[in-house]
Amino acid sequence: MDQTNGTDTTRRVAITAQGGRADIEVDGARIDPSTVKAYSVSHVAGEHPEVLLHVADRGETHWAGMARVAVADLPDPGPAAAVFLDAIDPEALERAALARPDLGTEPYSLTKAMLTQLGEWARGL
Structure with a gap:
């Protein structure tokens, strides 16, 4: 709802996602996939759902309409x-890095294995 003039700004949004691809329509008009790099949908009970489109940097593309920015x-x-x-724990890191199947023998391979291990731990893997 637009709080400034009392008019309803609700739009019909349809998202069809499969794998790494999503087709997005707003009020029946298809959005060019190259103009959106990501989207998110949220809904808080008692409020209107929100769709956030992360617009790709496209010089030729023009967007029109109202938005909360x-x-x-x-x-x-x-x-x-x-x-x-x-x-x-430095000991746990060293043990994990030395036990990695991708540990190489080239220079800096232990450092590379440790950084890879830290990245995996950071992502919860």
């Missing part, structure tokens, strides 16, 4: 990374 800075990953790294 929020501008946010990406959080600095440094503090979270520091907390994660502080919690790592």
Whole structure:
């Protein structure tokens, strides 16, 4: 609902997703897939559902219509990374890296294995 003039700005959105591809329609008009790099859908009980389209940087594409716009800075990953790294047991990391089947024999292979292991742990793998 548009709070400024009381008119309803609800739109019909249809998303058909399969694998890594999604077709998006707004009020029956198909959105060019190259103009959207991501989307998210959320719904809080008692409120209208929201669809957030992350627009790709396309110089020739023009969007029209009303939107709620929020501008946010990406959080600095440094503090979270520091907390994660502080919690790592060096002995467990070395054991895990040395036991990796992809551990190579070339220079810096142990460092590469440790970084790969840390990445997997960070992603919960």
